[in-house]
Amino acid sequence: MNALRSILVRRETGIAVMIVLFTVVVSLYKPQFFTLNSLRVILLLTPLVMIAAMGQMLVLVARHVDLSIGSMLGLSAMVTGMMFRDMPGIPWGLGFVVAIGIGALLGLVNGALVTLFRLPAIIVTLGTLNLYRGLTFIVSNARQVDRQFIPSELKAMSQTSPILGIPWIIFMAFAVALATYWFVMHTRVGRQIFALGSNPVAAPLRGIKVTQVTLLVFAISGALSGLAGIMYASRWGFVNPSNTGFGFEFQVIAAVVIGGVSINGGVGSVLGVVLGVLLMGCVAAALPLLGIPGTAQGAIYGAVILVALLIDRSVRQQGIAGLRIARA
Amino acid sequence: MLKKSLIALAAGLALSTGALAQDKIDIVFIGKNTGNPYFDSLTKGFVEACQKIACNFEFVAPATAEATSQIPFIEAQIQRGVDVIAISPNSPDALNQVFDAARAKGIIVMTVNGDITGNESHRDLTILPTDFTKVGADQIEMVGSLIGYEGEIAILSATTEAPDQNFWIKGMNEAIKDPKYAKMKLVATVYGDDQPEKSTSEMEALLANYPDLKGVIAPTTVGVAAAAQVVQSRGVAEQVNVTGLGLPSEMRDFVKDGTVKAFQLWSPYNEGWLAAHLAVDLKAGKAKNEVGSTFEVPDLGTITINEGNSINTQSSLTTFTAENIDQFDF
């Protein structure tokens, strides 16, 4: 009884139910939506968001926020793309190292500003959002890196599939999600991130090195944005200084919030975030199929975020009410 | 008091720089946004022209292509006192007021590679890369030749209100009525908003909704690349022919691996080249901005100013195929 109740009030169940309902309703109108290929389309819409969402989840759990992910994605993708362009013949795998490394470095800068100067992350990352985007323009001289310069092996990752016609990058995204799951559930520092977000005052009393953990969290967010950056190059085959990663933070934060990560820290699950990302992907894939004009997309996203907030609140209130009954 | 002296100071400065630049005219080209590869080639036309003739050229552009982002840049050029503003407008009407202000100062305002349709009275002239009335028919013919003049086709456009694309789509709808295309059917027109993600989703939806689709026309550089990528990754390039308007630099791979057999465009370089020459000639009085008047441009020959003070750099579209694509470096 209790176990059932606890499953029912879990956030993940709610999102899963929303995904199922949404799929059923859309499939009634458009049977094409309920096909393996459509699953592939949905999945192909998600890998970049999913990877960055893992980093954002950790940042939110630690009671911060990272608005600069889109610009970190853009800058690391640009540097990597330029490397491919200007050093032909360089091993394509090196791109991953470079992109992730640059992303981690940019994330560390965010973390350092937040911890050393004790600044609010929302403002710091708003500043670096502009700063990193500006740097992207400067290093690239406002030039796009064209398709022909992106190694074909890299591009093939978004197209060739090891199994079931599902391309490599989707497996990579799920691998990152699994790794994150392992990281938050099974490493000491992963648990410390949750402890830190759950009670920042008590954390140092239990030997949690707050500065280092915060730096780590921002560095991970940056590194994953860098990974998403090189995957952008793989997926779209170009890197553009103004478009690449622009507005990405909104998609990611929306997905993470829908996935049940609390902006008050301490709460969040990888499964919830994965489902949140998938729900967003379902909506994005279904709209053109239903012939809903792109102009409606913004309003729908806004409504989804607000609905997620309302659900969150009612769950929270039920929790409190339940407590009161138990105490009385 | 302070204000007066500031104005005097500014006026003095403006005079002195104006005097310096007397022999060369100042041209500024304002692109839709920075980092847009299309304008790299167009800008090159300006730059190389100004190396040969009497003009100073500068390129500026806002970071994003939204309707109002170009306004501060136009205001700045007015303040700088340039002679000619060439611009690819981000909005057909939000710039009217600031254009009027520029023209009131004697600056020639020319729109390049896109016009402010419906508000033509707010600019001096427009330079378009080709005769837009023919684009629709050319594109229908192209897709027809690729699919053997038989089967379902669809259009993947930019935004629903993009004026040029809508004009061409209108042309396509007219052209397809020709008996030659009787076995072809235009089943859908969708809009990818010139974003790769959105264009991809729309293309995927087209393939899902119309399993018998034979051809897709994407008359926008972002759309055609996204559509090509979808058929490439789905491995359906043999069944679905993607064509449209694209940049050789973005399409080269798709053409070479056979995903796209042919697509079209014009020369952005020539737009810049022509605009710079025309600007110098107008300022020097060698050309007149009147419908029907003509002027000479090296390499392009005699150019006529058409109805609505509109100029075309080439009469019809260039077609790019695997054979010729390596001849183009933009």
Added chain:
Amino acid sequence: MSAADTTRNIAGREAAPPRPLLHVILVRPETMTLALLILAVIVASQLSPFFLDINYILRSFTLSAEFAIVALVFTMVIIAGEIDLSPAANMALSACLFAWAQASGIPMPVAILIGLAAGLAMGALNAFMVIALQLPSIIVTIGTLTLYRGLAQIIAGDKSIRVPDWFIGIDKVLVLGIPVPVVIFVVVSLLLGLILAGTIFGRQIYQIGTNEVAARYAGIRTRRIKLVLFLLMGLVAAVAGMMTASRLGSVRYDLGLGGELQMVLMAMLGGTYIFGGRGTILGTFLAAWLLVVVSTGMTVANLLPAIQLTVLGVLLIVAIIATNFIYSRTQR
């Protein structure tokens, strides 16, 4: 328990000596903003000979005036300990509704009323979610910002809606040589500055932002004051939306896109404390000019937006480091 004890113990010492008056006057964030403003003017006039023209600067200010006006109310919302990221989207939706109404033949005064009512309604929705449902305002208004702009897009599509010729050009009308939007900005600044600094309403905004629980215990009507602020935000955003419509001559769904960033920049550069309780209208007033000078100076020097973005990012970070430093020095 231990945290409370620690604060008690720290507070347990004797009263600190007062700070010198000069220190009080000079060591405040607005001083920093003013210094940056002066510096920016000097740098900009070195960058381009065309910059130092008061008419040009005023004209350039009109391009940001709508955001600047909204940023003043935004400052008050932040001081009250909340945030509203939706006003730029509100500007777009109320302007779209207004333009759509007048374009479909509704008389102009009624259309204006529709626009204003829409702005108020959007403010009311924010207020409802934040005050009545007690949801965090930052996430609520990120949601409503997406929603409002999305609705604007549904109403207007990608089309521009024209406004009548007589309505166009508010920025071209001069009062004593000053464009009307600038005049409005100055008047609103004075008005809100006086309200914030000199009335009990303003005082209570600071008190709520400093400690909302204590404010409620002291009988301050915290919910009502926040409601007023959110409604004022909605109303002023609607007015700003229509001012933008007048300046551009047409309305599109992307009107004011990215304006929330400008407003945050203005408030932060002006020394408003992101967590509430501190900040002034004077700071935001100066910061608005600072922002205009910086961006105009760079634009007229034909610097690429790359540099502009970088400078803005650095400026924001420097400003908050300075603000936090100043607050930590003045508040022991």
Added chain:
Amino acid sequence: MSEADATPLISARDISKSFAGVEVLRGVDLDLMKGEIHALLGENGAGKSTFAKILAGVHLPTRGTLALNGQPVEVTNPVVAQKLGITLIHQEPISFPDLSVAENLVLGRSEDGWFSKVPWAEMTREAHRYMDLLGVHIDVTRPMRGLSIADQQMVEIARALASDSRLIIMDEPTAPLTPREVETLFGIARRLRDEGRTIIFISHRLEEVRALCDRVTIFRDGDKIATDTIGNLSDADIIRLMIGRPLKEYMHKHSATIGDVALEVQGLTLPGVFYDIGFSVRHGEIVGLGGLVGAGRTDVARAIFGVAPAESGTVKVNGKAAEIEKPEDAIALGLAFVPEDRAVAGIFRTLPVEQNITAAIPGKIAPAGIIRRAVEKSLAQDAVKKLRIRLASVKQPIGELSGGNQQKAILARWLLADPSILILDEPTRGIDIGVKAEFYDMIGELAAQGRAILLISSEMPELLALCDRILVMAEGRLTAELSRAEANQEKIMSAAVPRSQRVEEAA
């Protein structure tokens, strides 16, 4: 004690502590033996908690040395303390509400690297073992959030066991517990002692100390006054040592004439919090409201004042039924409420003292909505003078003032509103002894002016000294009403301690 155990577990020598120049602990020498339960007694602010926190590494001593098993040690932070085997259990335990019970148990113990694996299965098994050992039934996989305070304490104790702590410090652990829970706790404490561990027990309740502890150390005003075996001291001895002066010195010479009923409460109920509360307070009368922390006293006051209104029941002010739904309503009726937690519900930390003082009288400083600075300043300065608030300037942020002066400013805020009914919730908590006396005088004076005063206090001497009548609450219900003549500590305490049958009634 046998000679074999002669090496004390902890030897503290000359431990002193100052906060910002104020010495709160002076030269304390104390030996804690293995296998003893040692009580620390003293009034609030006597230094016992500070001493405990120095042992646990929360504070660093300004002077003095500690030795563990005869070896000198430096306890620089709580993590070091944990490693040395010293655990401090807070009254409201510090926990990570979103983490599971088992995780809370082991967090901070492991020395392993960041990326070493969390041994879930082992952790859960171990947590179960400790819970079984303590004889409590808590699902160790559920999150900490929502656990009762007693259970949270059990988790803390389990944590001490898990890290094999030799010294366990319990800071007022029994205040929020029911008698049954207290019994369980004591049983565990005794068992731990018999295993050779040392327990420091901080409490105000003599009967508990007597029931549990072997030795007792008494603190007063930062000095250690005495250490002795509990059997050697009578209650009277202990009280005398704690307060250092006869009780009656505290007595306020109350000369107010008691008038009509000012505040009358009937059947006030907020389910789950308090039930059927009824009492009255007359003009000129000081009515005390005693009981344990968590008995619902503050909730009743909050309900009367409209912060969190009751669901049923009536409140009458000066004989008229009053609808109080929010604090504004209460203020309009002439009520004032000085809340318990100054930092949370009282002060505006960064705002000037004068703005803090005038916060509740907008109508007086800004008659037409516009603030009259001169009026505000003179009102504030008068209040500062009258209440002898020590500060540099009324423009100073209130956060720069000492706790007692902050409290005076909050009191000043309400006195400016000229309330006829004043509710004071723990008004002297955390205030220096000298300032306390000032407060007692002021409270007496306020009553003498004809105001009705409801005084909530956990300090029995304070209630006994000041009040005309004393009400006592336990578990959300009024359990006693004592006149001044009949009131004494035993009666208050016996009414305050929850009884098991009352628990059943409530359920």
